[in-house]
Amino acid sequence: MKDLYSRLFIAFAIIFLILLTGLGVVLGQFFHMIDHGITLQVQRKYWIFLLVILSIAYFLSLILSARVIRQYAKPIDLVTKTAEKIARGDYLARTPIDDLGSDNELGIAVNQVARNLQETSILRAMEKERLKTLVESMGNGLLMFGREGSVNLVNGVFEKTFGFDSDKLKGKTFMEIGLPQGIENLIEDVFLTEQVHERQIRNGQSHFNVYGAPVIGRHGNWLGIIVVTHDITKLVRLEEIRKDFVANVSHELRTPITSIKGFTETLLDGAMNDHSTSKEFLGIIQKESDRLHVLINDLLELSGIERDGFQLQFQEVLVSDVVESATKIVFGLLERKNMKTILNIETSITVEADSARLIQVMVNLLTNAINYSKENTTITVNAFETADEAIIEVMDEGIGIDRVELPRLFERFYRVDRARSRDSGGTGLGLAIVKHLIEAHRGKVTVESEVGVGTKFTIFLPKKSA
Structure with a gap:
C-alpha cells in the first residue's frame, strides 16, 4: 500500500x-x-x-x-x-x-x-456434523431446552421412544409437549432448583432412568437444561427374573429339605423302631433326596450352558440316530403309562451339531410330553429338512397349554400345572435347558398348543454350524 x-x-x-x-x-x-x-x-x-x-x-x-x-x-x-x-x-x-x-x-x-474463513466454515460444519452424529448415535433419548424454556434440540431416539416429531416440538415449552408426568415433574424441578435431578419413571410397559441437569455457560450464565432418558426396561426385567429365580429356587429347595428334615426327626423320635414305618419314611427321604439331586444337577447344567466358556462338540450327526437314542432312554416312562411313539423321520437328514446335547434336548422334550399326557396316548416325532435347516417336531396328545401361558413356557421354574409337575419329578428347568441348548446351536425352538388337544414343540436347526 x-x-x-x-x-x-x-x-x-x-x-x-x-x-x-x-x-x-x-x-x-x-x-x-x-x-x-x-x-x-x-x-x-x-x-x-x-x-x-x-x-x-x-x-x-x-x-x-x-x-x-x-x-x-x-x-x-x-x-x-x-x-x-x-x-x-x-x-x-x-x-x-x-x-x-x-x-x-x-x-x-x-x-x-x-x-481462513473457508477453513473456519469447514471446521464448523465438521463439528456440527460430529455433534449431530454423536447426538443421534448415543443410544439414549436427548432433549434440550433453552433459557426461555422452549425446545432447542431433540434426537431421534427420544422421538422414537415417545412418539414425537422434532419439527413439531421446536419452540414449544415442556408443558406443551405432552411428556409423561414423571419427566415433566423432573424438568420443572430442574428449572426451579437449577440442580441436577435423576429418577426412574414408568411409561406403559417401559421403564426409564431420566437425568436432568442445568446447562451453565463459561461465565456462569444460565443457558437452559438438558434431559437424558435411558431405557432400563431390560434391566428391570432381568432384576425381576433374578428375584423370581431366587424365590423359586428357595421354594423348590425348601420342599424336599423340609420333608427330609421332618421325616428324619420323626425317625429319631422313635419311629425307627417300627420297621414298616421306618421303611416308608426312608423311602420318602430317598425320593426327596433324588428330587433334590435332580434339581441341583439341572441348575448346574443350566448355569454351565449360560457361561461364556460353554462349547459344543460339533460333528456330522444323523437326526434319526439322535431321536432313536432319546426314545430308548425314555422307554421305561413310555411303558409305565402304556404310551407309544410314532417316528416319521427322513433317515438321510444330517446336521453339524453336538450329538450328546441334541439327545439331551430330545429326552427333555419327550419326558415333558410323557409327563403331561394321559395313559394310552401317542407321541409323534416328525423330522424333515429344507435347504438350510433340519426341522424336528415333537407332538403329544396331552392336556395342552393355554395360549396366555406360552410366552413364559421357557422361563426357569415356570410350570403350567405346578402340582402335577412336582408329582412327576419335574424341576421346571427342562424347557429352559432345551431353549439354551438349541440357541447355542444357532437354532430356535417354538411351541404351539391347544388345551385338551395337545402340544407341539418345533426345533429349527441349521445344517451347518456357524
Missing part, C-alpha cells in the same frame, strides 16, 4: 508540473509581448501557439492521469467485488492475482482472509 501511495503521488506531481510549466510559459510569453510592444496580429499567433501547447500538455496530462487511475483503480475494484462476495458468505471467492499486476498485496491479503 505504501508503494501504491508513493506512485500515485509521483504521477499526480508530474501532471501538476506539466500544467504548471505550460501555465508559466503562457504567462511568460504574455508579459514578454507586453514589454516589447508586439503587434496584435503577432500576439494572436503567439496566443494560438501557446494555446496549442497548453492543450497538448492538458491532453497529455489527462492521458497520464487516466492511465494511472485505471492502473490502480481496477485492482481495487476487483478486491472490492471479492470482499463483497465474502461478506455474502461465498468463502470460495478469490481475487485473480494475475490481474492485479505488481500491486497485489491487497488481493493476497483478501484471499488469505477468504481462505
Whole structure:
C-alpha cells in the first residue's frame, strides 16, 4: 500500500508540473509581448501557439492521469467485488492475482482472509456434523431446552421412544409437549432448583432412568437444561427374573429339605423302631433326596450352558440316530403309562451339531410330553429338512397349554400345572435347558398348543454350524 501511495503521488506531481510549466510559459510569453510592444496580429499567433501547447500538455496530462487511475483503480475494484462476495458468505471467492499486476498485496491479503474463513466454515460444519452424529448415535433419548424454556434440540431416539416429531416440538415449552408426568415433574424441578435431578419413571410397559441437569455457560450464565432418558426396561426385567429365580429356587429347595428334615426327626423320635414305618419314611427321604439331586444337577447344567466358556462338540450327526437314542432312554416312562411313539423321520437328514446335547434336548422334550399326557396316548416325532435347516417336531396328545401361558413356557421354574409337575419329578428347568441348548446351536425352538388337544414343540436347526 505504501508503494501504491508513493506512485500515485509521483504521477499526480508530474501532471501538476506539466500544467504548471505550460501555465508559466503562457504567462511568460504574455508579459514578454507586453514589454516589447508586439503587434496584435503577432500576439494572436503567439496566443494560438501557446494555446496549442497548453492543450497538448492538458491532453497529455489527462492521458497520464487516466492511465494511472485505471492502473490502480481496477485492482481495487476487483478486491472490492471479492470482499463483497465474502461478506455474502461465498468463502470460495478469490481475487485473480494475475490481474492485479505488481500491486497485489491487497488481493493476497483478501484471499488469505477468504481462505481462513473457508477453513473456519469447514471446521464448523465438521463439528456440527460430529455433534449431530454423536447426538443421534448415543443410544439414549436427548432433549434440550433453552433459557426461555422452549425446545432447542431433540434426537431421534427420544422421538422414537415417545412418539414425537422434532419439527413439531421446536419452540414449544415442556408443558406443551405432552411428556409423561414423571419427566415433566423432573424438568420443572430442574428449572426451579437449577440442580441436577435423576429418577426412574414408568411409561406403559417401559421403564426409564431420566437425568436432568442445568446447562451453565463459561461465565456462569444460565443457558437452559438438558434431559437424558435411558431405557432400563431390560434391566428391570432381568432384576425381576433374578428375584423370581431366587424365590423359586428357595421354594423348590425348601420342599424336599423340609420333608427330609421332618421325616428324619420323626425317625429319631422313635419311629425307627417300627420297621414298616421306618421303611416308608426312608423311602420318602430317598425320593426327596433324588428330587433334590435332580434339581441341583439341572441348575448346574443350566448355569454351565449360560457361561461364556460353554462349547459344543460339533460333528456330522444323523437326526434319526439322535431321536432313536432319546426314545430308548425314555422307554421305561413310555411303558409305565402304556404310551407309544410314532417316528416319521427322513433317515438321510444330517446336521453339524453336538450329538450328546441334541439327545439331551430330545429326552427333555419327550419326558415333558410323557409327563403331561394321559395313559394310552401317542407321541409323534416328525423330522424333515429344507435347504438350510433340519426341522424336528415333537407332538403329544396331552392336556395342552393355554395360549396366555406360552410366552413364559421357557422361563426357569415356570410350570403350567405346578402340582402335577412336582408329582412327576419335574424341576421346571427342562424347557429352559432345551431353549439354551438349541440357541447355542444357532437354532430356535417354538411351541404351539391347544388345551385338551395337545402340544407341539418345533426345533429349527441349521445344517451347518456357524
